[in-house]
Amino acid sequence: MxxxxxxxxxxxxxxxxxxxxxxxxxxxxxxxxxxxxxxxxxxxxxxxxxxxxxxxxxxxxxxxxxxxxxxxxxxxxxxxxxxxxxxxxxxxxxxxxxxxxxxxxxxxxxxxxxxxAVVPTFNTGNPNAAALESKGVKRDQFLNVFVTGTIKNWNQLGGKVSVPIHIYTRSDAAGAAETWAKYFNKKQEDLLGVGVYGDPGLAQAVKKDVTGIGYNNLAYLYDLKTRKQVAGVHALPIDVNGNGKIDADENFYDTIDHLTDAIASGKYPSPPxxxxxxxxxxxxxxxxxxxxxxxxxxxxxxxxxxxxxxxxxxxxxxxxxxxxx
Incomplete structure (x- = not known):
């Protein structure tokens, strides 16, 4: 259509x-x-x-x-x-x-x-980008990045290159932060990371940091003219079924239309x-x-x-x- x-x-x-x-x-x-x-x-x-x-x-x-x-x-x-x-x-x-x-x-x-929906994000310049987009990240792994802090390096998420994870979160009282935390049955104040004001600010923080990870609303990750993801910061795929790879029915991040279809159909989890x-x-x-x-x-x-x-x-x-x- x-x-x-x-x-x-x-x-x-x-x-x-x-x-x-x-x-x-x-x-x-x-x-x-x-x-x-x-x-x-x-x-x-x-x-x-x-x-x-x-x-x-x-x-x-x-x-x-x-x-x-x-x-x-x-x-x-x-x-x-x-x-x-x-x-x-x-x-x-x-x-x-x-x-x-x-x-x-x-x-x-x-x-x-x-x-x-709120989607996890990462910098496309990350040396592990190809592996991350292929394998995705499981819910429990995200939990151990954003909440427990036990995962501190990108190689713990399946990357081959050892680089530290720099976490960014919202500094303002945000629905995106509350929703992302709810994915782990937590509250915004439970999220780790450097606080950044606003959705645009959070996207920019990750875009400027090769080892950065964050989360954003869809409107700040996709270009509404091309329908594709903006340069520098992309959605970090969620391995919904936890099998260690992004299957065909989990691979819906290339355009905003594919992602919104996945949200509407329930393929993308709720929350986030x-x-x-x-x-x-x-x-x-x-x-x-x-x-x-x-x-x-x-x-x-x-x-x-x-x-x-x-x-x-x-x-x-x-x-x-x-x-x-």
Whole structure:
């Protein structure tokens, strides 16, 4: 199936690092065509780097229908998004992790809008790159790198060249970190490594260190135009069945389309695959918020696949729409 190509991911990464993007108008109005829509207001959004790119796209498309709605969108990690939403600083917190009971007691109300995954990463200049991509890494081996610290050298993961493993993790309260830790039944604070802020920062840290290892959301590892992995930092294949090699049905990292298909079909484990959601403080009531959520769960789903995310099932969409009706 042919897929349309949209903006280069690096632009979004730059925007995320810069802070907030305000979407006032991203299209030319036809002055001769009356606007048959009086929906207006401002929607403030902050949170997960994982959801940031597709949320910007949704906002741009929503404004073509409702030009009087203004969006302020910033990426700062899932923890910031959840905190901002529950404190009333923003209307929507972008959540890329499970919501804990304490947050629910504070009024957290989540509507899931898409799905993606966190993937382990390594530097493609690693002298053991060919062996790593052929053999993959087992879950317990990742555990002993990121949690116990008993694996310290790449030759312990099947490499032939002895080089130390330099671990990088997230310094901010991140859904990606929480999800990666959940793969080992742990919490973000249990992960070892040098802390780096943000998804783009973590990808860059591994890209600059030949012996580096980390983890990222899909949107920061693949070029949405070529659909292939970006240069310098690639996904480190997971040996799901633990047989010491990457079998044909585990070899799905070459393009973002193959990987999202694997996530959707369950071939890629969950976690680190996960649902992504909009978090509100209580059920959304403002008309502009309700209409935006409905748009995301209906018309907005057609932008999901081409931007490197997974479309929700019809059943899941129906369940989530009930949360705003």
């Amino acid at each position: 042919k897929r349309k190509f949209f903006r280069q991911q690096i632009i979004l990464s730059a925007l995320a690092i810069a802070g907030t993007i305000t979407i006032l108008s991203s299209f030319k109005k036809d002055e001769n065509k009356p606007v048959a829509d009086d929906l207006k207001g401002t929607i403030n959004i902050s949170g997960a780097f994982a959801l940031y790119p597709i949320t910007v796209k949704w906002a741009q498309e929503f404004k073509k229908i409702h030009p009087n709605v203004v969006f302020n969108i910033s990426a700062g990690g899932a923890g910031k998004g959840v905190t901002d939403a529950l404190s009333g600083l923003v209307d929507i917190g972008l959540a890329s992790r499970d919501i804990n009971p304490a947050e629910v007691k504070k009024g957290a109300y989540t509507i899931y809008v898409t799905k993606d 695959a996960r649902n992504l959601g909009f978090l509100f403080k209580g059920k959304p009531q403002k008309p502009e918020l309700v209409e935006f959520v409905k748009f995301v769960l209906t018309e907005g789903q057609k932008y999901v696949d081409e931007n490197g995310y997974i479309v929700l099932s019809k059943q899941k969409i129906a369940e989530e729409l009930k949360k705003v009706n």
